[in-house]
Amino acid sequence: MGSVWKRLQRVNxxxxxxxxxxxxxxxxLETTSKWKPNKLSVVWTRRTRRVITDPLPWEPTMKDPLKGVVVWAIPENKEVSVTLFKDSRTQELEDKDWTFVVEDVASTGKKRQLAAAPVNMKKYASIESTQSQLKISLxxxxxxxxxxxxxxxxSCVFLREGKATDEDMQSMASLMSVNNNGDIATLEDFDEEDEFEEISQQQSLKEVLDLTTQIDLLTNSISESEFASTPMSGK
Structure with missing residues (x-):
């Protein structure tokens, strides 16, 4: 049902x-005095889509044993294709967050989420190829x-433009995961004392609000005439 709402919302x-x-x-990464990580990986994720780096050891610094670093001597590159939709009223690209998540990978293979930060991909989208240096606080x-x-x-490279309902613009992973909690790590990724229940409740509330917004947009779309297509503008 969720995928139907998404398709209807993208009409026009x-x-x-x-x-x-x-x-x-x-x-x-700065830890408390009671614990230190084993190996760390960075997950770039949105819903069920996850792009993960190879786990690397966390090395404490000489000045502060509680603060350590993971350094990629040869930068590790990861790619994702992202479809951004244009608001038919403002003619601007809509927001879309992808989240960077730091995970500890224990010697047993168990993963534990440690920190996260969303990045709005709209801010870095451009018709012309761009490259941005980021320093993200998680x-x-x-x-x-x-x-x-x-x-x-x-880095950003523009691929193509089209109608939001065009097949090559559809993200099947996105359509199939409308009600999926893939943005939040599974229960075993958290320590027992972490606030998993609160995060889950916030996520559920967000999904309800998102669905309400989709219904409102669909109602407005039915009552309005079709918007004229305009060329995609740069940033």
Whole structure:
């Protein structure tokens, strides 16, 4: 049912598809005195889509043993294709968040989410190829973490433009995961003392609000005449 609402919501809209490439340089992680990570990986995710780096060891610094770094001597590149939709009223690209998540990978293979930060891909989308240097402060999602910072380069290449309902503009992963909690790690990824229940409740509330917004937009769309298509503008 969710995929139907998504398709109806996109009627009369334009869309642009972009190829984003992130190049990881350094991850800084500060822990409490009671725990230290094993190996760390960075997950670039939206719903069920997950692009993961190879786990690398966390090395404490000489000045502060509670603050350590993961350094990519050779930057690790990861790519995602992102479809951004144009608001038919403002003719501007709509927001779309992809989230960077830091995970600890234990020697047993168990993964634990430590910190996360959303990045609005609209801010870095451009008709002309661009490259942006990012220093992202991530919000701790575990009480074992004091703070985390990710340094990376984000590149954007414009692929094509078309109607939002065109087959080559559809993201099947997005359509199939409307009610999927893939943005939130599974229960075993958290420590027992972490605030998983609160995060889950916030996510459920967000989904209800999103569905209400979709219904409102559909109602407005039915009552309005079809919007004239206009060329996609740059940033």
């Amino acid at each position: 809209k334009r869309a642009a598809k972009f190829q984003f490439t992130v190049s990881y340089h350094q991850l800084t 919000r701790p999602t575990s009480k074992k973490i004091v703070g985390a910072t990710l340094e990376c380069t984000l």
